[in-house]
Amino acid sequence: MSCHCCSHESAHAACCRQKSFMEEYGRMLLSALLLAAGMTLHATDAAFFGHRGVAALWYLAAYLPVALPVLKEAWEGLARREYFNEFTLMFIATVGAFAIGEYPEGVAVMLFYSLGEHFQDKAVSKAWRNISALLDIRPERAAVVRNGQVVEVPPQDVHPGEVIEVKAGGRVPLDGTLCNESATFNTAALTGESLPRDINKDGEVLAGMISTGRTVQIRVTRPFTDSALSRILRMVQDASERKAPAELFIRKFARIYTPAVTGLAVLIVLLPWLWSLYSATFTYLFSDWLYRALVFLVVSCPCALVISIPLSYFGGIGAASRRGILFKGSNYLDAITRVNTVVFDKTGTLTRGEFDVQACVPQPGIDEERLIRLAASAEQNSTHPLAAGLKRYAQARHIALQPVSDVEELAGCGVQATVDGQTVLVGNTRLLDRKGIAYPADLHQAAGTTVACAVEGKYIGHLLLADTLKADARQAIDNLKALNIKNIQILSGDKQTIVTNFAKQLGIDQAYGDLLPEGKVQHMEQLRKDDTCRTAFAGDGINDAPALALSHVGIAMGQWGSDAAIETADVVIQNDQPSRIATAIRAGRLTRRIVWQNITLALGVKAVVLVLGALGAATLWEAVFADVGVALLAVLNAMRIQKLMK
Numbered sequence: 070m071s072c073h074c075c076s077h078e079s080a081h082a083a084c085c086r087q088k089s090f091m092e093e094y095g096r097m098l099l100s101a102l103l104l105a106a107g108m109t110l111h112a113t114d115a116a117f118f119g120h121r122g123v124a125a126l127w128y129l130a131a132y133l134p135v136a137l138p139v140l141k142e143a144w145e146g147l148a149r150r151e152y153f154n155e156f157t158l159m160f161i162a163t164v165g166a167f168a169i170g171e172y173p174e175g176v177a178v179m180l181f182y183s184l185g186e187h188f189q190d191k192a193v194s195k196a197w198r199n200i201s202a203l204l205d206i207r208p209e210r211a212a213v214v215r216n217g218q219v220v221e222v223p224p225q226d227v228h229p230g231e232v233i234e235v236k237a238g239g240r241v242p243l244d245g246t247l248c249n250e251s252a253t254f255n256t257a258a259l260t261g262e263s264l265p266r267d268i269n270k271d272g273e274v275l276a277g278m279i280s281t282g283r284t285v286q287i288r289v290t291r292p293f294t295d296s297a298l299s300r301i302l303r304m305v306q307d308a309s310e311r312k313a314p315a316e317l318f319i320r321k322f323a324r325i326y327t328p329a330v331t332g333l334a335v336l337i338v339l340l341p342w343l344w345s346l347y348s349a350t351f352t353y354l355f356s357d358w359l360y361r362a363l364v365f366l367v368v369s370c371p372c373a374l375v376i377s378i379p380l381s382y383f384g385g386i387g388a389a390s391r392r393g394i395l396f397k398g399s400n401y402l403d404a405i406t407r408v409n410t411v412v413f414d415k416t417g418t419l420t421r422g423e424f425d426v427q428a429c430v431p432q433p434g435i436d437e438e439r440l441i442r443l444a445a446s447a448e449q450n451s452t453h454p455l456a457a458g459l460k461r462y463a464q465a466r467h468i469a470l471q472p473v474s475d476v477e478e479l480a481g482c483g484v485q486a487t488v489d490g491q492t493v494l495v496g497n498t499r500l501l502d503r504k505g506i507a508y509p510a511d512l513h514q515a516a517g518t519t520v521a522c523a524v525e526g527k528y529i530g531h532l533l534l535a536d537t538l539k540a541d542a543r544q545a546i547d548n549l550k551a552l553n554i555k556n557i558q559i560l561s562g563d564k565q566t567i568v569t570n571f572a573k574q575l576g577i578d579q580a581y582g583d584l585l586p587e588g589k590v591q592h593m594e595q596l597r598k599d600d601t602c603r604t605a606f607a608g609d610g611i612n613d614a615p616a617l618a619l620s621h622v623g624i625a626m627g628q629w630g631s632d633a634a635i636e637t638a639d640v641v642i643q644n645d646q647p648s649r650i651a652t653a654i655r656a657g658r659l660t661r662r663i664v665w666q667n668i669t670l671a672l673g674v675k676a677v678v679l680v681l682g683a684l685g686a687a688t689l690w691e692a693v694f695a696d697v698g699v700a701l702l703a704v705l706n707a708m709r710i711q712k713l714m715k
Contacts (some may be wrong), residue, residue: 096134097184103131104176111173121170128172135176135183136163162363166689169356174689178367181693211242214286224293231289241278244296245287246271255279256644330369330679334362337683357685364682367692368675377667377703384707385660388714393643394653401639405622405657407603410596411549411650412616414589414608415561415568416454418626419542419575419647422609424458424534427517431530438468440530444522446471447486447495451478455520458534459495479503481562481585483520494523497564499583501528518563538574541648546575548651552658556602560589560616586615593619607642607650624650659713667703674699 107127110118118124143156151157159182166175211224212234219234224242227233232248235241241254251269256278268274274287276296293299338358345353382399389396396402416422431440445463448456449470463470475487482503483496494500501508501521508528512519521531549557558579561568565582572580581592593616596604606613606620614637617623625638626645642649678695681687 094187096138097180097187100131100135100176100180100183103127104173104180107131107176108173124172125167128167128176131176132163132167132179135179136160139179139183159367162366162689162692165359165363165366169359171360171689178689178693182367182697184697208240208242212236227289227293229289229292233287233289234284235280235287236284237280237282239280241274241276241280241287243276243287243289243293244291245274245289247274248286248288249283252283252285253281255281326369330365334365334369337362337365360689361682361685364687364689364692365679367689368678368682368695374668374671374703376700377671377707378664380704381660381664381667381707381710384710385656385663385714388710389653389656392649392652392656392714393646394649394656395641395643396653396656397639397641401622402657402660404603405605405640405654406661408605408622408654409554410556410558410602410604411554412558412560412593412596412604412606412620413647414606414613414616415559415563415571416536417609417645418607419545419559419571420536420538422454422536424455424518424536426458426462426532427535428533429530430533432528435529438466440522441466441532442468442471443488443493443524443529444495444520444532446473446488447476447484447493447522449473450476451484454536455518455534459520459532462532491524492526495520497521497562499585513564514566515564518567538571539645539647541646543575545647545650546577548648549654550576552651552654554654560584560592562586562588586613589613589616590619592616597621605650607647609645624653656714660710663706663710667706670706671699671703 107118107124110127111124118127139156139159143160146156159179163175163179166172166178208224210221211227212219212221213227214232214234227243233243233245247268247270249270251267253267254274256266256275266278273290274285276299338355341351341358342353342355345351379399382402385402386396386399389402396405413419429437429441431437441459441463445459445468448459450473460470471488473486473488475485477485479485479496479500482500483494485492485494487493494504494506497519498508498512498521501523504523504526506523506526506528508521508523508531512521512531515531515533517533517535519531519533522529546557556579557577559568559572559575559577559581561580561582562584563582568580568582572578581588584592593604593606596602597619603622604620605622605624606616607624607626608617609626613625617625617637622640623638624640624642626642626647640653642653674695678687678691682692
């Protein structure tokens with residue numbers, strides 16, 4: 070590699086950096102040098118510079134390098150009928166300064182405005198790049214095994230069923246199942262989990278995970294566009310379309326505020342003139358009042374609010390996604406700050422959702438193996454956690470399952486199926502009650518989740534299964550209470566005795582069991598009738614979707630949660646840890662605090678300088694700080710969210 074002015078690569082790099090610097094700052098540097106030289110010539114009373122025309126041309130030469138890009142933006146804005154944008158205001162203000170002979174200040178306003186805008190744009194670009202880097206972690210290439218050879222292709226070209234290879238330290242490009250006996254993956258970028266996750270053969274591996282320690286092979290199960298990571302990116306990108314109330318307000322405010330202030334600037338010039346016609350003692354000096362109006366115009370630009378507030382919300386969404394929390398819109402980031410009631414589903418949300426059989430209790434004359442075979446066979450096509458527990462138990466006992474037909478799932482009750490020509494019912498006691506089947510009364514007092522089984526309308530026994538709390542369930546409740554959220558409830562379809570037991574372990578006073586999906590809906594509707602109650606519902610199953618939709622903020626457990634729950638929810642917890650709900654609320658509160666800091670800073674400083682400008686106590690120098698300086702401070706403040714959420 071060579072450069073016409075440099076003989077070595079290092080010199081070439083330095084040369085290119087210098088060119089880049091000159092391209093980026095050349096116009097502003099030229100303007101600053103001419104301005105400084107002009108002010109020096111004026112201060113030293115240079116003879117040739119004393120001529121008004123020479124000074125005007127000199128400062129015009131200093132003005133044009135920084136003014137031309139702004140004038141272009143102003144012209145394009147006028148073509149779009151945007152008459153009151155910041156570029157137009159800056160043009161009017163600086164031309165007005167030239168008109169009254171304030172050449173240095175006219176140049177300075179445009180120079181410092183351009184410099185401030187440049188640094189502000191760089192800060193905004195850096196913030197967006199940082200946020201995008203947190204989100205878009207998809208590998209650009211995938212190593213796919215074809216005809217016994219490993220070839221690298223774009224992930225979009227890999228089809229489900231093909232096997233891809235991921236080297237140690239490499240990021241998984243597509244969702245699939247593990248072909249190796251076992252492997253360890255770093256899931257921090259995807260779910261925010263700090264500890265590596267061990268996955269066994271045929272276990273699910275998601276795009277975005279990093280293989281640690283060894284090369285692994287993964288059989289692809291979903292195309293690139295449907296991978297977990299692609300869905301996450303779509304959710305976060307779509308979030309920018311759902312605006313928070315503060316963002317919507319600022320947009321409307323800016324459309325009213327800027328022309329209103331422009332009108333006031335006109336009145337600052339006009340009203341004193343009208344007063345001078347009435348009062349003989351009042352002396353009206355046009356250049357003095359025009360200068361005050363120009364200060365007013367410069368200060369009036371609402372760019373600090375228009376830029377920093379959307380950036381604050383997107384920063385909050387990005388920071389939360391880094392912790393495995395996906396907000397589907399900044400409106401939900403704002404809504405979660407007002408939540409004062411959190412309602413949990415139990416199974417899969419507060420508990421692991423992995424039920425293990427603790428006991429098998431057949432009726433006299435019924436073979437235990439037959440009871441297990443019939444129950445597991447009837448449930449073999451179900452995705453319910455209880456069904457998974459039955460199937461694992463049958464497998465561990467080496468009991469072969471029988472074919473089933475005419476399977477009917479009865480929401481909140483269980484299943485009905487035909488097994489070996491017989492009608493088999495498997496579910497809770499509500500199912501037996503619905504079908505009018507007699508069973509022992511002590512089933513209601515069983516210390517665990519009961520799965521009863523009936524064949525041809527006759528009860529033949531039950532299996533007792535137990536679930537366990539997630540490792541961070543107690544921490545989740547404690548963290549919510551620390552955020553001053555006192556109304557915490559559990560809604561579950563499980564037996565009341567089991568739900569009450571879990572609630573006691575977690576320190577929750579209100580726990581409701583024996584609820585069908587419609588029972589959860591009725592409970593959520595009752596909560597919504599209280600205008601002071603702002604609810605968040607957290608769940609993971611298909612039957613939780615109506616309750617998620619009814620809550621003010623629906624939170625889905627996204628790792629193992631159903632697609633219906635994830636689609637319905639407003640917030641998705643990627644790693645299924647309920648403790649992240651408190652983190653989501655903190656993210657919302659932090660973002661809202663920074664948004665209001667920016668609003669207060671921008672409006673407060675502008676209000677002071679506007680008043681001082683109208684009174685003649687502020688110059689265009691203060692006006693530039695009130696506009697560009699405050700905007701830059703607001704953007705930098707918005708960028709703090711990334712650090713504060715670490």
